[in-house]
Amino acid sequence: MAVPNTNFDQITAITNDVFLPQLPDLVFDQNILMKLLHKGGTKPQGGAAIRQPVMYQFSQDGAYTDYEKGNTSAEDQITAAEFPWKLYRQRVVISEPELHRNDGPEAVFKLLKAKMQGAATAIRDAIATDMYVTTYGDSSKQINSLDNILGDGTYPSTPTISGGIDKSTHTFWRGTNYNYGAVVLGTIDTMLKAWYNVIDGMHTPKIIASHPDVLQNHQEEVASAASGMRNAERFVNSQTLDSGFVTFTFQGKPWVTDRHITGSGYASKVGVLYMLDTDYIDFVSHKNRNFTFRKFQQPDDQDVNIGWIYWMGNLTASDPSRSCIMYYAP
Numbered sequence: 001m002a003v004p005n006t007n008f009d010q011i012t013a014i015t016n017d018v019f020l021p022q023l024p025d026l027v028f029d030q031n032i033l034m035k036l037l038h039k040g041g042t043k044p045q046g047g048a049a050i051r052q053p054v055m056y057q058f059s060q061d062g063a064y065t066d067y068e069k070g071n072t073s074a075e076d077q078i079t080a081a082e083f084p085w086k087l088y089r090q091r092v093v094i095s096e097p098e099l100h101r102n103d104g105p106e107a108v109f110k111l112l113k114a115k116m117q118g119a120a121t122a123i124r125d126a127i128a129t130d131m132y133v134t135t136y137g138d139s140s141k142q143i144n145s146l147d148n149i150l151g152d153g154t155y156p157s158t159p160t161i162s163g164g165i166d167k168s169t170h171t172f173w174r175g176t177n178y179n180y181g182a183v184v185l186g187t188i189d190t191m192l193k194a195w196y197n198v199i200d201g202m203h204t205p206k207i208i209a210s211h212p213d214v215l216q217n218h219q220e221e222v223a224s225a226a227s228g229m230r231n232a233e234r235f236v237n238s239q240t241l242d243s244g245f246v247t248f249t250f251q252g253k254p255w256v257t258d259r260h261i262t263g264s265g266y267a268s269k270v271g272v273l274y275m276l277d278t279d280y281i282d283f284v285s286h287k288n289r290n291f292t293f294r295k296f297q298q299p300d301d302q303d304v305n306i307g308w309i310y311w312m313g314n315l316t317a318s319d320p321s322r323s324c325i326m327y328y329a330p
Helices: 006-028 032-038 097-099 105-131 146-150 190-200 212-220
Strands: 049-053 078-084 086-095 176-179 207-210 246-250 253-257 272-277 281-299 306-318 324-327
Touching: 006 032, 006 097, 006 105, 006 146, 006 281, 006 306, 032 105, 032 176, 032 207, 032 281, 049 306, 078 306, 086 097, 086 105, 097 105, 097 306, 105 306, 146 272, 146 306, 176 190, 190 272, 190 324, 207 212, 212 253
Parallel strands: 176 324, 207 253
Antiparallel strands: 049 078, 086 306, 207 272, 246 253, 272 324, 281 306
């Protein structure tokens, strides 16, 4: 049983007024992919699920003769994907002795700042980790993974349903997946094959993401039967985006790294690389639970006070076919 503690009422008020509004920035803006996919925070207010309008190519009608009947295909009947809401929380714990050791407004403020930054880091790490786990889909308690929403029904092999749409029967809802085979991920040859599998006129990936080891493979251009030895430096240019993140470029598009993405060791043949068209991927937050805080309370058998931070949302897509996943499934 938790009981109210008047000593923490003021701390709760400071948390709500000062630190809680900063949490979306602390969580999402410290990770380049989250920052881009969050798009400033798309915030639907309600509904049993996140309804994402589907962008896909309709079956062609084209030319017809007088009185010829029209035809309605299965995909034309689907107007939106529905992604379930996913819930995340993080505790913030302050003990009574800790509070007394930080007596005074300035000390308490610094203590709260450190606690909230630590909580934001923990939430960000949990969400980023779940974003790259292949098995997390509609029925999981974790957010949908990039592999799930962009999968082609063969990678990952299960689940094949994303946004309530079955990829095995609706081919328009499949991403462009490329198995680079038993060569080193990140070589120029494999990168170009993946790139030309997904580009279509004005539609190109807006950002590339991988583990840092994959970028190292690319820069050093490891010898392979397909590519031989050559220097890839002319394909990679360092630059700093307005967001403040140091990135590289491939085909003129920013390439960023994230250690949460699979990619173990230099010259590894095991890993994943994403070429993402962020126009069709949205990291959604609920308007009324884009980080809310439950006031500090003290359990009756402990000398601590616990507050809870809550978030509600999911990773969604409106057209998986515009992005590509490079992977190796031996």
